[in-house]
Amino acid sequence: MSWRAVVLTLFPDMFPGPLALSLAGRALADGVWALRTIDIRDFATDRHRSVDDVPFGGGAGMVLRPDVVDAALAAADPDLPAICLTPRGAPLTQARVRDLAAGPGVALLCGRYEGVDQRVIEARGLEQVSVGDYVLSGGEPAALVLLDAAVRLLPGVMGAAASAEDDSFSAGLLEYPHYTRPAEWQGRAVPPVLLSGNHAAIAAWRQEEAERITRERRPDLWAAYRAGADRLPAPAARRN
């Protein structure tokens, strides 16, 4: 059975959007994964089809109603992990993406306006996930980010030519830099070791570059990587 994505949204026309193209699009066409959108507005009960209301306690903006969102969630596949996309959520990580890709799929609730009434998030036990420390106008671009990251990890999607193993975050480090032809461009040469044909030296250079870049750009990742490496029995094991 395909990996299943269910997206609950007020803007179903945003899907599959960019996921209809390239690797994800081919995999969608080939049935590696399936996408279903649920239009939250279909679950409104009044004649105006309202999905939101003013916030208790005052303040600007509108809040998605718990009864409408709950009815929409009831229409999603109950066996899928259900995620509410919100800037208040836990940051999305490659590890979480890997877990989701290894499961049956995911149901994603996209907020709009000021967000979703907290009671339905709690009543449904939704996992709250953020795609970064910035505020989008809606959960849809966040859902596209999460789905893109997960779908590329599904078996067969990337093919033999590409591998996720070396990607940034896979080993707790950012990835080393890449170079292709020409070997010299605008007076800039490719690092000589990459032209040496010495695979051990190339692997060592890439590892050093990955460590240097992570140390310089992401002290948080570097500290976690060091803590993990310190738990390993011998330094040689860390190089593999």
Ligand SMILES: C[S@@+](CC[C@H](N)C(=O)[O-])C[C@H]1O[C@@H](n2cnc3c(N)ncnc32)[C@H](O)[C@@H]1O
């Ligand atoms: C304008 S935002 C609401 C922001 C909310 N008032 C706050 O400050 O936390 C509307 C919707 O966009 C989505 N969204 C915005 N930024 C996001 C992020 N960084 N990660 C995931 N979803 C996000 C959420 O679904 C949110 O309910």
